[in-house]
Amino acid sequence: MPDSVIKQGFILNKGTFHRKGKVYVELWVRTDEGAVRLVSPAQYPSCFVASDQVETLKQKATSLVNKLKLSDDGFTTLEQVAVTTIKSTAETAMHQLRQLAFAEGITLYEADIRLADRFLMERFIYGSVEFIQSARSNSSHKEAEPITIENAQVRPGQYRCTFSALSIDIECNEHEDLFSIALASKHVNEVILVRPPTTEIKSGKIDGRLPFNLTVVESEKALLETFFNHVEHIDPDVLLGWNVKQFDMAVIARRSNLHRLKFNIGRQQREATVRAWEDQTLVDVPGRCVIDGIEALKTMTYHFESFSLDHVSESLLGENKLIQSDNKLEAIKQLYHADPLALAQYNFKDTVLVNRIEEKTHFIDFLALRSALTGLDLSRPGGSVAAFLNVYLPKLHRKGYVAGVRPENGGLASPGGYVMRSQPGLYKDVLVLDFKSLYPSIIRTFKIDPYGLAEGLKDPTNAIAGFKGAVFSRTNHFLPDIIENLWLQRDEAKKQKDAPRSQAIKILMNSFYGVLGSGGCPFYDPRLASSITLRGHEIMQTTAQWIEELGYTVIYGDTDSTFVHVEGVNTLGDAKETGAKLAQIINRKWQEELSRRFAIDCHLEIEFESHFSTFFMPTIRGSSEGSKKRYAGVKTVVNQGQQVDTLIFKGLENVRSDWTAMAKTFQYELYQRVFSQMPVENYIQQTIQKIRSGMADSELIYRKRLRKPLASYTKTLPPHVKAAKQADEINAQQGSPLRYQSNTSIAYVITLQGPQTIEHTQAPLDYDHYIEKQIKPIADSLLPLIGLDFEHIVNDQLSLF
Incomplete structure (x- = not known):
């Protein structure tokens, strides 16, 4: 047997620890044989x-000098400032150095990069890792326990796996007294359940009627101990939940502390830690x-009203x-x-729903793919800046540069995406032409890059001009x-x-x-972002000009989309043929234009995205000026193999969460x-x-x-907020729990006495409010285009009574 x-494995969790005055990186890795x-x-x-x-x-940090090692390794900033490398033997010394430097106005570069992150990024390890395991590693360890490999030698890997997951959910009262904890997995x-004081209930499968086993315990402490034992026995790679960090884990941590229990749900019976930081709760x-x-769904760019x-x-x-x-x-x-x-059934159903949502969206697969692309932790939300640093920084170091510092004031805002003033109206045959991943294709075409900017400024004679004084090297860039x-x-x-991999890559690009x-990025430079957005403006405006020269009308443009009215112009064929041919023409023109002006290859690509048979572009409310980012139209989509005419809304009341169900309908x-x-x-x-008769009350919420x-709402x-304040005043008077003190959804109606929550509605609804504020604006935006007037229609109805 070889020595x-x-x-190979996939990184589940990473961190650092100190031992005998030295600091080490700890990686927990999922392998085919286990953790x-x-x-x-x-x-x-x-x-x-x-x-x-x-x-x-050195003068200011005399107490730290013996803990630091300084060396000249030939690094500079992107602004060509020479820098000296500082290393320490302990994270505490580096933390003290950061505090001292901040107090003395001394700038440190890359001081906020965590040691474990730097350890992996400098080895180009993203998610998957390859390591050497001795045949004698932990030969005495128990089979059920994870192997520990000391002095591990690691390098990038290509490992993919399926993670074992356990969904958890807790139920408690407003004082955080735990009632139950549910667990759901494939196995x-x-x-x-903590035995209620007034009800008899036994452990077991309850005659096989329930899809879960019920374990009844006598105290909250026993509940926690049983939960910890279950997690250890099930041994999942991933713990899932809904708001599981800020609520479930945070509550369990506080109750464990109350009972003087260690929160031992980690492997090797290690203790979990829960720390609140700004608006996040960090769970390790x-x-x-x-997860x-x-x-996870927000990171995947899902959008829901709630x-x-x-x-x-x-x-x-x-x-x-x-x-x-x-x-x-x-109710709980x-x-x-x-x-x-x-209650147990309710508790368990929540864990099942989370598992089914994961199965539907594959969010664990998505996060694993994101980790494999960027090195971001599976459990980390967002993290765009960290992902960029993981991918970019080690390449930069190998060219002798270090990252800059984040601007103290957050930086100056860069110009936004191009938005054209629309031509409002009701149209037939409107085409939408989209640039495929416009901003990434601009970066790729015009070589926009922090390192490329530094190199371009050193030799601007053979560089590509950007905006605001930027010039980018044609050859030196990442x-x-x-x-x-x-x-x-x-x-x-x-x-x-x-689909998960495609989506992960799209979001990253x-x-x-x-x-x-972003002012939160150490590579922030207005010249970089402006060279992207302002180039986007130029591309959109030039594209619209070329389309107009072909005899078509551009009625709107938005970031990367151009809306073209083609009704009655059939030079290039019918609407769909026109869309395809317009895309070909524009792509050819950009290839020729960029070759002529910049001598560069064009990676811009416009596509014929959709055809609206009917299209409506509204005006800004109370104005004749066309609106932006708001429209509706009918286009043909394929649904279960069938072509179906579908009404699409963008930015209008139908897709807004602050409009009533009646207004949307x-x-x-x-x-x-x-x-x-x-x-x-007649419909109006x-x-x-229906509104005035009270038959629509349930739709007016x-x-x-x-x-x-x-309590923080004082000025306005x-x-x-008015409805919530009134409701909790009533709850206080009745001795009921206060429901609306923070971070909660308010369901309310407008009554003749003002806004009131639906459970404390004490006055008739103000139907005139709903007609004037919800129904009339919708009607007024569209009816004039077909020669009708809302007031006239409503007055005709009133004249019948």
């Missing part, structure tokens, strides 16, 4: 300081990763939570005491090549119909512009009738009658979320 073998713990050789936290500030730093389905579970469904589990599961699965009460907390407490079995590689990977993913224009029906050339007068009159604590009181 060692090469193994492995990799411990690096001793590492040295590092950063850089301008060489002309070294003496000042274990369990609800652990050694050997496992914690929150809300964070990210509540009930709303998302209804939207994606057509399923709902078992409790539909407006006051779920009271009542069930616990009166029908604990029903980002265009990174984009090209991702582009090719995405094309391959599309061919293989690998599109994030690069935002990163370069009215807008959809009204537009459908107008676009189909059907009469609308029937809608008004507004829903809006409190974005900050209720929006309607939902």
